[in-house]
Amino acid sequence: MMIPSVPHPLGDWVRQMIPIPELAFLANALICIIAICAVAIGSAPILIYMERKVCAHIQCRLGPMRLGYRGTLQTIADVMKLLFKEVYAPSGADKFVFYLAPMIVLVAPFLVLAMIPFDHNLQVSNLSVGIPFVIAVNGFGILAILIGGWASNNKYSLLGALRSGAQMISYEISFALVLLFVVMVSGSASLMEITLSQSGTILDWWIFKIPVLGFLAFIMFFISSIAELNRAPFDIAEAEQELTGGYHTEYNGTAFAMFYLAEYINLITISSLASTCFLGGFFPPLIGVEAVDTILLKVPGFLWFAGKVVLMIWAYMMVRWTFVRPRVDQLMALEWKFLLPFNLLLLALGAVYIAF
């Protein structure tokens, strides 16, 4: 049996400590899984706190202020509350599927997170088909929403699930196409290769490297990823004002916490994708001035990466609390009549750019 091994200081150390290669491989994999889970689950409460504060300040409020310093412990308290609540299914619900949905909703974001290069040596798996893999597993999240909404035996949940199904299937296309654009211009589907192709100054990032086209592609990515994330203004699957919570109307306690957690981990994964594909990944924004660049290079890459991710998340939050929600048919029209043709045009123009 061939054990894949990528040179890495930590991995090499584990391989030295554990002489049996199979066991060493297992230990390395476990370390990766724990690290990814720790990063994702640990940052979700921080993001929830951030969302509350961003939203509050947009709405001229203060947000949580009572628990801990400026309300920092509020999310912890909320998580505790959700964990200690009794989980029950409505009568008539398909119990097995009902409880399965919150479990599989977390699968997709973790699988995507395993592909993300956080730094030169900080990547769980460097697949050569990284982007197709990301597109493929990202569609997994919709499965949870669909079966969760269906199994709830609630008309609002069903409507939300069906809306979500229609929306995700539509927006997956432009999401994939805009990632294909990046694959095309960078010449590789591996996320590490895509990042490395953006080394250099800030102008070498794909958002700026190709005049106009890169920026347009970024905007396209931003729009379709909001729909992918099921966040307002494209949160028609939840649509509190219309469907009282949509697909997760009947979920409570830990089961609801899973959906809630998945929403924020999805936010991290999509923002990571955005910063990998468009914002230069872990590279610092060098501006070509020697004195400034040496200082910028002193900051480790994963901090730059985290900074970009937070910037993207902040942008998503700003959009969420600024716009109102389009109607279902308008959302579909936006995808099929505007985004999809435009994305195809973008791909064609990208091809022309490469050719010359």
Place this chain on the structure above:
Amino acid sequence: MSSRKLPPGFREEVLDSDTEEYFVNMGPQHPSTHGALRLALRLDGETIVEVVPHFGYIHRGIEKQAESMNYLQYIMLSDRQDYLTAIQNNWGICLAFEKGLGIGVPERGEFIRVMLAELGRIASHLVFYACFGGDLGGQTALLFGFKEREMIHDILDEVTGSRLTTNFFRPGGSVHDIPDTFIPRVTSFLEHLEKSMVDYERFLSKNIIVLERTKGIGILSKEDAIAYGCSGPVLRASGVSYDVRKNDPYGIYDQLDFDVPITYRGDTYDRYVVRIAEIHESIKILRQCIKLFPEGPYRSKEKPSIRLNPGSYYSATETAKGLYATYVVAASGDKPYRIHTRGPSFANLAALNNMARGHKISDLVSILSTIDPVIPEIDR
């Protein structure tokens, strides 16, 4: 097809679609039915075939209670009808009582009434703005609208001692005079409001998604609006220029210079535009009142208990929601024989099916929001 058993309230109607309809209960516990209103929806996919409003969930028998209360006690119950326009309801009731007593209101009393009523109108329309934005999915608009409304409530709190249920007017004037700080506070509030209205209008009125969501949705034709007995902004958005303050002036409205904003398409956007324009008209009225505000008595006469001359009396006022009319039948004694209220939300809500039919669930929410119903006023 016609032999099928429909839930109560729906019309027997043969549809030429092969799909199966289904029925959804929206409310009485639902985030956007504005209270304990239940809408029974008949859906074809997400498209609404028919809406049947069911109400009565918070019926308190206010009109029956009135028969065992004296006239002054009933004024308190008028607050509990449309709580967003409580001060205007007080006025409507007092107008009918004044007719029965044959007394008038001194000039200062009239100015106090107009100013408080217009502040109440602004507050009610701000709540509409907030709920409308919230129902479209913009939670930020919800908070924005309530921010300025709180300032109005602070003013009302200082004047009447209560934020929401004011219970302030009495036949012949008001309970007590306004404090000296009232006029400066209103002046500074109006300045603040005009500044923030610019932002608020930019937030919703010119937002492309809002325009797409509201234009051409929920059209109520002029004929239908009249036939359903709609009033207030719902009627005026459909192109009927009827405002009790202009057509049948009460108080000192005939001395004030203001316009009645009307629009002609009768869709969701028009109802929104009319209300925003009314906020500006109310600001105009308040500015004039501040300029003309007289000295003098605030109440014509005080009596511990009032007895109306036997007969029946009718008063009509224009609240923020529309025509609020009171019909009082007085017999001998200090209790009314019968009081009936004609509330605007009840008639406006009747037109809901007409407006929402053929639109999506999302549109139903925004249409309901532009009717701006207050359920305690419908149920009474």
